[in-house]
Amino acid sequence: MNLRNITADKxxxxxxxxxxxxxxxxxxxxxxxxxxxxxxxxxxxxxxxxALEEARRMDTRIAAxxxxxxxxxxxVAIKDNMTIRDMTTTCGSRILENxxxxxxxxxxxxxxxxxxxxxxxxxxxxxxxxxxxxxxxxFVTRNPHNLDRVPGGSSGGSAASVASGTSLIALxxxxxxxxxxxxAFCGVVGIKPTYGRVSRYGxxxxxxxxxxxGPIAKSVRECxxxxxxxxxxxxxxSTSADTAVPExxxxxxxxxxxxxxxxxxxxxxxxxxxxxxxxxEAGMRIYEDLGCExxxxxxxxxxxxxxxxxxxxxxxxxxxxxxxxxxxxGLREAADxxxxxxxxxxxxxxxxxxxxxxxxxxxxxxxxxxxxxxxxKALKVRTLILRDFQKAFxxxxxxxxxxxxxxxxxxxxxTGDPLSMxxxxxxxxxxxxxxxxxxxxxxxxNSENLPIGLQLMANHFQEGxxxxxxxxxxxxxxFVV
Amino acid sequence: MIxxxxxxxxxxxxxxxxxxxxxFCSCSxxxxxxxxxxxxPVCLGLPGALPVLNRxxxxxxxxxxxxxxxxINPESQWARKNYFYPDLPKGYQISQYDRPxxxxxxxxxxxxxxxxxxxxQRVHMEEDAGKSLHEGFPDSNRSTYLDFNRSGVPLIExxxxxxxxxxxxxxxxxxRLKQILEYLDVCDGNMDEGSLRCDANVxxxxxxxxxxxxxxxxxxxxxxRFVQKAIDYEVHRQIEVIESGGQVxxxxxxWNSVEERTVSMRSKEEAHDYRYFPDPDLPLLVVDSEWIxxxxxxxxxxxxxxxxRFEKEYALSEYxxxxxxxxxxxxxxxxxxxKLSGHAKTAANxxxxxxxxxxxxxxxxxxxxxGSRVTPRMLAGMISLxxxxxxxxxxxxxxxxxxxxxxxxxxxxxxEKGLLQISNTAEIEKIVNQVLExxxxxxxxxxxxxxxxxxxxxxQVMKATGGRANPQTVNEILKKRLAG
Ligand SMILES: [Zn+2]
Numbered sequence: 001m002n003l004r005n006i007t008a009d010k011x012x013x014x015x016x017x018x019x020x021x022x023x024x025x026x027x028x029x030x031x032x033x034x035x036x037x038x039x040x041x042x043x044x045x046x047x048x049x050x051a052l053e054e055a056r057r058m059d060t061r062i063a064a065x066x067x068x069x070x071x072x073x074x075x076v077a078i079k080d081n082m083t084i085r086d087m088t089t090t091c092g093s094r095i096l097e098n099x100x101x102x103x104x105x106x107x108x109x110x111x112x113x114x115x116x117x118x119x120x121x122x123x124x125x126x127x128x129x130x131x132x133x134x135x136x137x138x139f140v141t142r143n144p145h146n147l148d149r150v151p152g153g154s155s156g157g158s159a160a161s162v163a164s165g166t167s168l169i170a171l172x173x174x175x176x177x178x179x180x181x182x183x184a185f186c187g188v189v190g191i192k193p194t195y196g197r198v199s200r201y202g203x204x205x206x207x208x209x210x211x212x213x214g215p216i217a218k219s220v221r222e223c224x225x226x227x228x229x230x231x232x233x234x235x236x237x238s239t240s241a242d243t244a245v246p247e248x249x250x251x252x253x254x255x256x257x258x259x260x261x262x263x264x265x266x267x268x269x270x271x272x273x274x275x276x277x278x279x280x281e282a283g284m285r286i287y288e289d290l291g292c293e294x295x296x297x298x299x300x301x302x303x304x305x306x307x308x309x310x311x312x313x314x315x316x317x318x319x320x321x322x323x324x325x326x327x328x329x330g331l332r333e334a335a336d337x338x339x340x341x342x343x344x345x346x347x348x349x350x351x352x353x354x355x356x357x358x359x360x361x362x363x364x365x366x367x368x369x370x371x372x373x374x375x376x377k378a379l380k381v382r383t384l385i386l387r388d389f390q391k392a393f394x395x396x397x398x399x400x401x402x403x404x405x406x407x408x409x410x411x412x413x414x415t416g417d418p419l420s421m422x423x424x425x426x427x428x429x430x431x432x433x434x435x436x437x438x439x440x441x442x443x444x445x446n447s448e449n450l451p452i453g454l455q456l457m458a459n460h461f462q463e464g465x466x467x468x469x470x471x472x473x474x475x476x477x478x479f480v481v
Numbered sequence: 482m483i484x485x486x487x488x489x490x491x492x493x494x495x496x497x498x499x500x501x502x503x504x505f506c507s508c509s510x511x512x513x514x515x516x517x518x519x520x521x522p523v524c525l526g527l528p529g530a531l532p533v534l535n536r537x538x539x540x541x542x543x544x545x546x547x548x549x550x551x552x553i554n555p556e557s558q559w560a561r562k563n564y565f566y567p568d569l570p571k572g573y574q575i576s577q578y579d580r581p582x583x584x585x586x587x588x589x590x591x592x593x594x595x596x597x598x599x600x601x602q603r604v605h606m607e608e609d610a611g612k613s614l615h616e617g618f619p620d621s622n623r624s625t626y627l628d629f630n631r632s633g634v635p636l637i638e639x640x641x642x643x644x645x646x647x648x649x650x651x652x653x654x655x656x657r658l659k660q661i662l663e664y665l666d667v668c669d670g671n672m673d674e675g676s677l678r679c680d681a682n683v684x685x686x687x688x689x690x691x692x693x694x695x696x697x698x699x700x701x702x703x704x705x706r707f708v709q710k711a712i713d714y715e716v717h718r719q720i721e722v723i724e725s726g727g728q729v730x731x732x733x734x735x736w737n738s739v740e741e742r743t744v745s746m747r748s749k750e751e752a753h754d755y756r757y758f759p760d761p762d763l764p765l766l767v768v769d770s771e772w773i774x775x776x777x778x779x780x781x782x783x784x785x786x787x788x789x790r791f792e793k794e795y796a797l798s799e800y801x802x803x804x805x806x807x808x809x810x811x812x813x814x815x816x817x818x819x820k821l822s823g824h825a826k827t828a829a830n831x832x833x834x835x836x837x838x839x840x841x842x843x844x845x846x847x848x849x850x851x852g853s854r855v856t857p858r859m860l861a862g863m864i865s866l867x868x869x870x871x872x873x874x875x876x877x878x879x880x881x882x883x884x885x886x887x888x889x890x891x892x893x894x895x896x897e898k899g900l901l902q903i904s905n906t907a908e909i910e911k912i913v914n915q916v917l918e919x920x921x922x923x924x925x926x927x928x929x930x931x932x933x934x935x936x937x938x939x940x941q942v943m944k945a946t947g948g949r950a951n952p953q954t955v956n957e958i959l960k961k962r963l964a965g
Contacts, residue, residue: 083529096528103522105529204528209761237531238763316761319561322572323526327627343565366563366756375758 001028004165008074008222011168015062015073022055022062022073022117029075029119033166041141042161044080045088046120051075054117069115070225076111077167079158080121081128082213083202084108091204092126092136095324095331095350105202106237107171107213107230114229119167122157126352127321128178128206130154131424134415135354142411143185145450149408152182158216159186169217169226173203175210176309177403177428180440183216184403184453187442189223189470190216194460195435196241198227199234205320207313208239210432219480220441220471224248227463246464252471257291259469262396266302267427273406275446280402283443283454286476287400295396299388302430304381306422309429311365311378318362324350357418386434393459398469401427403440403453427455437463441470442479486685486723488716489693490645494658495636496668497609497676498541504608504635505532505575512674516614516628524633526570531762538606538635539582541667543768543776545637546583546604548661548783553768557582557605559760564753568611568627576638578757581605582766588641588661589785590653599654600642609634643682643693648712655679655708660784663848664809672704681712684729685719694719695729699743702736711736715743787812795825804833810850814857821861824868831860835878839885854888855881863891873948876900904951906958909942912950913958916941927963938963
């Protein structure tokens with residue numbers, strides 16, 4: 001049995017019919033991890049014993065004919081920047097190499113509560129800072145479609161695991177595209193929910209005002225199911241929204257005829273790969289055939305997004321990562337001379353290049369004398385970007401764009417040029433800045449057989465509409481498993 | 482000698498709020514528990530943990546800000562103050578910066594009869610850091626231990642305007658601040674345990690100068706006495722520097738209470754750039770007018786207005802009213818006694834005389850008076866016994882002492898100690914006869930019409946009975962017998 005050919009809903013149905021046991025599935029997952037992950041390197045750690053134990057318990061319940069939760073016995077993978085009690089949580093960083101948290105993230109807790117079985121924790125760019133998973137402090141994850149290519153980042157391990165069939169659903173986190181880019185590069189679905197939709201409690205912070213947890217899976221339906229489970233107010237996260245969670249799965253098939261789809265002209269510019277453009281345009285025609293109206297729209301402040309994002313995200317990161325000082329947990333490098341020396345050595349050896357670059361950038365942006373010119377100005381532009389979207393959503397219901405200007409690039413291709421790496425995020429950073437939800441769905445492959453992702457965005461808390469529109473697309477376009 | 486300099490002083494005080502749990506988690510704030518007993522992922526700053534605001538702390542902070550006559554910001558903002566220190570688990574402290582909870586308040590001080598208003602620039606909320614333990618462990622010469630029980634305990638910072646002109650004014654400001662916070666039950670004001678801490682910004686300038694001199698910041702002044710001493714030392718030091726042709730350097734100085742001097746800790750150049758920015762983990766702190774109204778309704782009368790009311794309502798002197806309002810508990814004690822007995826002035830005299838002396842001798846905490854066995858009801862009972870003439874003032878003093886010692890009711894004491902009044906007519910007649918026999922001359926004068934000396938006979942009878950004779954009976958018998 002290989003998970004690549006099945007979805008979570010079908011798996012649960014097989015359990016229900018007693019055609020399959022959870023133990024069989026989990027055992028085969030670990031066989032697959034052993035076989036394929038040597039090449040893909042999606043996982044940083046696994047929890048075989050616990051997962052098998054949970055599977056056995058699930059089987060007892062299945063055998064007893066107990067009603068099953070929506071994700072009963074579904075193998076899931078968790079990006080290693082979310083805490084799970086008694087499992088190392090490294091964030092892809094050497095500085096947390098042996099860190100074992102004493103508590104579990106709310107989103108993970110809720111997945112487990114819905115019956116899901118965590119099989120392991122997935123690789124990512126260190127502290128989620130990157131677009132290719134090449135910035136992991138441990139190893140590079142490879143794209144299952146082409147092992148010479150990156151899986152995208154920073155949730156590259158999660159997307160690669162789903163694409164290679166070692167989990168059905170994986171949690172990622174998205175700060176500037178970290179769910180959607182790897183989903184696009186690995187040919188799977190990934191949704192970044194509205195800021196506040198999913199609790200961040202237990203998500204190790206990169207940029208607190210942007211970070212959001214979301215699911216990655218092969219189908220929109222699975223994403224909808226997982227999102228429905230992990231969404232909702234959490235007392236432990238003061239930024240989580242006290243907003244009712246609609247029944248995403250139930251509403252997937254609502255008709256989308258007459259839905260107005262905006263095509264932002266700023267997203268179809270030089271730098272957009274010709275083959276990607278062709279596939280996205282084909283995707284637009286699918287929507288026309290489905291009875292949707294296409295409108296050209298403008299998001300005029302898009303050109304300032306990269307600068308804005310890299311000021312706000314790094315400023316917050318410089319503060320969020322101050323706690324890794326070698327004092328209480330994680331790596332501590334011995335120093336004879338002074339406390340300062342211990343801090344310096346620990347952070348020098350514990351953090352990778354990209355993390356250090358961003359801490360420096362953010363520290364600079366917040367420094368006395370520069371705050372107004374950089375951080376404060378970035379906040380103002382952020383408001384303008386949000387206003388762009390608010391205006392757009394007065395005219396249209398959904399905005400459609402490519403997820404990434406290119407397909408998965410080659411490993412090592414951009415590591416020497418941080419700026420070109422930053423520019424690869426160009427289509428996925430405005431949505432976190434505005435706090436709106438966005439999804440990446442597969443829309444075909446290029447001539448080299450590399451997946452292309454189509455991105456859909458909706459207004460705040462309109463994930464129901466977003467998932468429905470994406471679901472119709474994957475059906476109509478034949479992009480279903 | 483009148484020197485031509487004046488001191489310009491501003492105080493920054495930190496007060497620990499009396500909440501049961503911490504500012505952003507549910508850990509206990511209890512003092513003295515084993516190190517790190519009261520910690521969790523939030524107050525240890527573990528990766529992924531997030532702050533959740535304690536509303537009770539906000540209520541207390543708003544109370545304090547209102548008590549200090551501040552305007553409450555309807556929307557204040559949490560900010561991160563970034564710096565590295567081992568006892569600061571997140572590498573930043575959650576505080577408030579450009580949008581504090583309260584601003585533009587004041588405290589009235591009074592020195593040598595002169596009233597002065599000291600501005601309170603701002604009152605903001607923040608979390609406390611942990612504690613570094615440098616001593617008391619076998620390897621303390623090499624290692625520092627950390628206790629995070631205090632990490633995340635709610636504080637308010639109260640920043641005064643540079644309106645203070647002397648160490649005595651600083652002392653009075655601090656005393657009144659402490660008194661207000663204690664009245665409001667938001668801080669226990671204990672400087673020894675660090676629940677009230679104070680830094681001072683000090684500069685000097687020539688009288689008449691508008692421009693402020695270069696200031697130094699004094700830290701580590703952990704008692705009222707030290708505040709005064711440190712400021713005096715620093716003012717003197719700065720004047721000397723200027724007089725000898727030098728310039729005061731802007732720096733942070735540490736008060737050394739053993740050597741009684743301030744020493745340089747770090748210069749302006751070495752000062753931290755805290756890189757304050759709004760904390761993205763917390764929404765704006767909204768305190769709407771409804772909440773403020775609810776809080777206002779729950780607030781007790783504050784010392785200043787209570788003092789004034791006592792003067793008017795109970796015809797007390799300014800001094801007496803001041804003493805009786807030292808703490809809320811004492812003021813409550815007085816007021817209840819006054820109401821129960823109907824004799825405010827007498828109640829004031831008893832409290833300020835005997836009772837406060839007992840309290841002082843027995844180290845009773847005036848803040849809660851829980852160590853006092855005398856209750857307002859007992860004291861009022863005694864006062865009315867005196868009033869009725871059931872016991873004399875002299876016996877009342879004995880009763881008071883006994884009440885304090887045993888906590889017994891005054892009537893019970895009188896009965897047990899045989900201090901009960903003598904109402905037996907025959908017995909009193911016997912004593913009256915004796916008094917008249919011993920004082921033939923006054924008797925003669927009385928009978929000749931000088932009836933004004935009647936009190937003399939009463940006094941003699943009372944003296945002979947140790948004050949226990951029923952004065953009414955004494956009067957009746959005396960009148961009858963003196964009439965001949
Ligand atoms: Zn705690």
